[in-house]
Amino acid sequence: MNKKYLYINTIGCQMNVYDSEQMIRCLKPLGYEISQSIEAADLIIVNTCAIREKAEHKAYSFLGRLPGLKRKNPDLIICVGGCVAQQEGRMILGRIPYVDLVFGTHALNRLSEHIRNISLKRCRIADVEMTREIMEFSSSGVPAACDEVSKFVTIMRGCDNYCTYCVVPHVRGPEISRRPESVIEEIRELVGSGVQEVTLLGQNVNSYGIKEGLCSFPELLKLVNEIEGLFRIRFTTSHPKDLSEDLIAAFAGLEKLCSHIHLPVQSGSNSVLKRMNRKYTRELYLEKIDRLRKISPDIAITSDVIVGFPGETEDDFKATLDLVKEVEFDSLFTFGYSDRKNAPAARFPDKIPDNVKNERLRELLELQEYYTLKKNSALVGSTELILVEGFSKKQDFQGEQEGFTCVHWTGRTSTNKIVNFVDENSLSGDSTLIGKRIEVKIEKAFSHSLLGKPVDSKPMPVGVIGEESYAA
Ligand code: SAM
Numbered sequence: 079m080n081k082k083y084l085y086i087n088t089i090g091c092q093m094n095v096y097d098s099e100q101m102i103r104c105l106k107p108l109g110y111e112i113s114q115s116i117e118a119a120d121l122i123i124v125n126t127c128a129i130r131e132k133a134e135h136k137a138y139s140f141l142g143r144l145p146g147l148k149r150k151n152p153d154l155i156i157c158v159g160g161c162v163a164q165q166e167g168r169m170i171l172g173r174i175p176y177v178d179l180v181f182g183t184h185a186l187n188r189l190s191e192h193i194r195n196i197s198l199k200r201c202r203i204a205d206v207e208m209t210r211e212i213m214e215f216s217s218s219g220v221p222a223a224c225d226e227v228s229k230f231v232t233i234m235r236g237c238d239n240y241c242t243y244c245v246v247p248h249v250r251g252p253e254i255s256r257r258p259e260s261v262i263e264e265i266r267e268l269v270g271s272g273v274q275e276v277t278l279l280g281q282n283v284n285s286y287g288i289k290e291g292l293c294s295f296p297e298l299l300k301l302v303n304e305i306e307g308l309f310r311i312r313f314t315t316s317h318p319k320d321l322s323e324d325l326i327a328a329f330a331g332l333e334k335l336c337s338h339i340h341l342p343v344q345s346g347s348n349s350v351l352k353r354m355n356r357k358y359t360r361e362l363y364l365e366k367i368d369r370l371r372k373i374s375p376d377i378a379i380t381s382d383v384i385v386g387f388p389g390e391t392e393d394d395f396k397a398t399l400d401l402v403k404e405v406e407f408d409s410l411f412t413f414g415y416s417d418r419k420n421a422p423a424a425r426f427p428d429k430i431p432d433n434v435k436n437e438r439l440r441e442l443l444e445l446q447e448y449y450t451l452k453k454n455s456a457l458v459g460s461t462e463l464i465l466v467e468g469f470s471k472k473q474d475f476q477g478e479q480e481g482f483t484c485v486h487w488t489g490r491t492s493t494n495k496i497v498n499f500v501d502e503n504s505l506s507g508d509s510t511l512i513g514k515r516i517e518v519k520i521e522k523a524f525s526h527s528l529l530g531k532p533v534d535s536k537p538m539p540v541g542v543i544g545e546e547s548y549a550a
């Protein structure tokens with residue numbers, strides 16, 4: 079079979095990263111191999127995100143760069159997948175004449191069939207059909223690359239929550255969970271190919287399995303925790319309204335579960351939360367934070383906040399700032415509200431002007447920066463157990479450390495903080511620390527990372543720690 083090259087541009091969340099990996103898997107039997115060069119590609123896929131206007135623009139601007147490549151190589155196949163594909167469907171084929179395939183979020187397992195047809199017949203296809211079945215892929219075939227330490231595993235798709243600002247239920251469909259056996263099998267295979275950490279993905283992992291009568295999410299975590307050779311478990315996202323006592327207890331009971339929860343609050347104002355259809359109050363949210371910190375005092379808590387939701391008053395925004403001060407998040411993802419087609423809030427009155435939104439964003443970011451640095455600085459002098467993921471990005475250090483000549487490694491703490499460090503033994507570049515578990519003494523804190531030195535130049539052997547010396 080002739081070797082063919084596939085270039086994928088993945089825009090958006092971790093779920094899209096996972097879906098892109100499934101696309102690579104599906105296309106492997108057709109002879110496609112991933113390429114980092116767009117010019118060399120025989121097949122280009124843009125896996126799109128519709129969550130905010132900005133992400134949608136990014137997809138169209140990428141597509142705008144492609145007609146030259148198609149002119150040079152008329153056999154080139156150009157595909158649009160993901161949430162924008164689901165939302166716009168056939169309209170994309172009408173608007174962009176050089177696109178060959180539009181495939182929605184439920185068409186992933188029909189991708190190879192469509193590519194085969196396009197190659198043979200040079201037809202154009204739009205497939206945005208939604209199904210009630212969860213897509214299960216055979217997990218055999220493409221193991222994780224040898225230097226991949228951490229992987230995403232989607233455990234459920236879609237969402238039933240219908241937050242009024244959000245497009246996800248409209249483009250990903252109703253919530254549906256994968257069978258636990260299938261999730262466990264996939265993780266076992268990943269571990270077999272060297273993966274040590276998995277992040278379980280779902281729009282609201284707390285409701286995993288409920289509709290289908292499968293096991294609960296805390297029960298699934300217990301099963302994952304038993305997988306031999308796996309070092310760390312993370313998950314995202316947890317909806318505050320459904321964060322159960324059992325899940326909170328898992329932070330104390332499961333040694334592989336990392337000490338970090340991403341718990342999106344969206345707003346600190348009860349009136350905004352109500353109009354967002356979030357189904358919890360500020361008070362309930364704070365109560366859950368309290369419970370988490372009682373069970374796991376060092377747990378890192380991160381969140382998402384939307385500013386400038388329609389009708390958000392100065393008092394509403396102040397309530398958000400107050401909540402941020404009260405919780406002291408480890409870090410925060412902040413978003414300016416963006417109207418989304420199909421999402422009810424697009425039709426809400428009292429839209430907030432961009433200049434007000436931007437000013438509120440700036441104020442919120444400045445406040446959070448203070449707490450992020452405060453949390454990071456508190457770790458200076460401590461020793462943290464790091465799972466090494468690879469080389470750090472040089473720019474993190476520029477101007478902050480003189481004489482940047484040696485190898486800098488990067489990894490994460492259980493609390494999901496990035497730690498960069500130098501290992502004297504790997505200066506010559508002849509040994510790799512990727513996948514090693516190393517204790518690092520933290521010497522400096524920045525707003526997005528920490529800098530330290532390994533306490534012992536010998537990395538801890540894989541499999542020795544994790545069970546006892548490391549407790550999340
Ligand atoms: N399922 C997760 C939850 O319930 O929190 C969130 C998933 S969404 C992919 C990630 C974040 O995007 C949301 O938490 C929200 O803060 C932000 N977001 C979603 N829709 C948005 C919109 N229309 N405008 C601005 N931000 C939005």
Ligand code: SF4
Nearest residue numbers: 237239240241244246
């Ligand atoms: Fe969107 Fe709300 Fe579902 Fe999260 S829970 S994906 S914000 S509708």
